[in-house]
Amino acid sequence: MTRQRRATLAALMMIAAAFLNGLDAAIVRTLAHGVHPLIIGFFRAFFGLLVLLPWIVTQVDLRASPYRWLHALRAGLKLAALVSLFVAFMHAPLADATAINFSMPIFLILGAWLFLGEQIGIGRILAVLAGFAGIMIIIRPGVTGFDPWLLFALAGAVLTAIIQLMLRRMALNDTTDRLVAWNLLAMAPIGLIVALPVWVTPSPWQLALLALQGGLGALNMTLITRAFGMADASFLAPLDFLRLPIVALLAFLLFGEVATTSTWIGAAIICAAPLALAGGSRLLRRRFDDAP
Known part of the structure; x- marks a missing residue:
């Protein structure tokens, strides 16, 4: 397969993943008045694990991982991040919640500076300030x-x-497959423990939606992982922002929500800040590489 065809296929995978993310948000909103977000978090992890369990059992050497408690900590943080987003999807406009979630790279820049000692120049400072303005x-x-x-x-x-910062360190001594597998294996039992105090068994219809959500989540993760293995991150990252118009369209069609002007303006600023920073960094590297 040629490089261009690989890039095209990777782009299509990212577009499909963006659509799956939109469906995920719509499912959470549909379940909003009948299923507690902690229960949604558990079933998201449980059904995702079921989908990928054959791959984990046959393809991943779990014992080779140098980490144990860090996997549990990361899984707990991932569950907390998902449940937080589910709460926002349940109660806030879907487009607004999605746009705010795009601010993650801004906090990643700050975290890398504060905890990993990475340099933060004027470009990153401006990107962070712009991102907060959009928020x-x-x-x-x-x-x-x-x-x-x-x-x-x-x-x-x-x-x-925070999870991404942990992954940067853990990936130095572990493989992507083991990181993914351990995350799924740890999230399900943690999700069950925190969901038990509020447990109400979902109806068959709710359970079907939860199973669909778990399967879509596993498929989404697989698509993104494969896409980034086939093309440059700088080419694929902007496609992730397609989530917003997809979510906004589904919110309008399914729930009658109309994204406000402030949502689009704020989202544009939040998305543009890391993209401009990444573009400027590539330009500087290209000039350096071309220098005599």
Whole structure:
């Protein structure tokens, strides 16, 4: 397969993953008035594990991982990030919650600077400030229309950034397959433990939606992993922002929600900040590489 065809296939995978993310948000909103978000979190992990368990058993050497408790900690944080986002999807406008979740790279930049000692220049500082400006435009704190449920989407973005920082360290001594497998294996029992205090057995219809969500989540992860293995991250990353128009369209068609002007303006600023920073970094590297 030629490089161009691989890039095209990877792009199609990312577009499909963005659509699956939109369906995920729609399923959570549909379950909002009947299933507790902690129970949704457990079944998301449980059914995702069921889908990928044959691959884990036959293809992954779990015992070779140098980590144990770190896998459990990362799985707990991942569950908390998912549940936070589910709460936002249940109560806040879907497009707003999705747009706020795009702020994760902003917190990743801050975390890498604070905890990993990475350099932060004027470009990254401006990207962070722009990202926070976009967040404020959407959340609108201190004014009429402020939606506190969006703070859960913000918490999900912060937790996801922490997870990414952990992965940077763990990936130095472990494989991607083992990191994925251990995350699924640890999330399911942790999810069950935290869901038991609020447990109400879902109806058959709710259980079917939960199973669909778990399967879509596993498929989504597989598509993204394969896509990034076939093409450059700088080419694929912007396609992730397709989630917003897809979610906005599904929210309008299924729930009658109309994304506001402030949502689109804030989302544009949040998305543009890391993209501009990445583009500027590539340009500087290209100039350096071409220098005599």
